[in-house]
Amino acid sequence: MYNECETCKDQWLENNMPREKMERVVYYYQWISKKEQRVRTTANGKETFDVKITVKDSFESTLWDVKETSEKDMKDRFSVHLYIIQHQYKVLRKLRSALCDDETMIHIDFSENYSRKYSEEVESVHFRASRN
Template sequence: MSSRNLLSDLIKTFSCDIKDLDCMYGKCEKCKEINIITNDQGDNNEETSWLQWKTKKEKRNIKGDEKEITLTVKETVTDSIHVLMDAFSTEMQRFKIHAFNIANQMKHYRNIKENLKPNEALVHVDFAENFQCKLANEIQSMHFWASKKQLTLHTGVFYTALSSQTFLRSVR
């Protein structure tokens, strides 16, 4: 079973209709209070630990100047089972909205693409910022950041009713 199906099954346990905006946005009277996470085995105040991604600011000395940078790190959090269950429920609500938006957006995108008229076009553009250039055979000093060139890649597909064409543009 794919991870996509597992996530879809998980979302279904928190919603009465995964295709309904109100259900997925937590506004449905039938399912907005669904909470399948229970701890029948013990005390919800018992302490537990879990890993969680967090964004932190840190001061670093860069070329003689102190600068504040933002890092995303995985940290161990220790708190009560109750806090973990609340955090999971909050994240699940956010994830339900995210999953609904993706599915709905893809459905509309596919519909537009499949029903293009002869005088219409659909342009899908994406970009990869700070794409790092590499050489197949680099000397050791080339391996470090200061020597690397970066660019932004703009990739896309141009669709018409009868054909499609990919394109790429790079910006330094």
């Protein structure tokens, strides 16, 4: 689940590129969140406050570093996500097989419903600065 067991702790992304190619510098863009100070006018004058904004920033790195970062993200996020999905299906299968003839099961995946609704929101909802 958390890449700590003997089965999966040492699994890596396969790399068939020669070492010299992996040391090439590449340029890429990535969405990141950062804090920014803004000024607002109040009845007492001006005051500064922090907002969290999402921006598309440019980066440069070696292919090797990009691979390492991607691998770490997959281990940190995706493997736990995958474990949860597999565990939920296992439990659902067990519950379904134990149902009596006069029982039924309704499975509603709220996260999927929510993400589908939220993805239809206008872009400003996703990328505007948060309000204080």
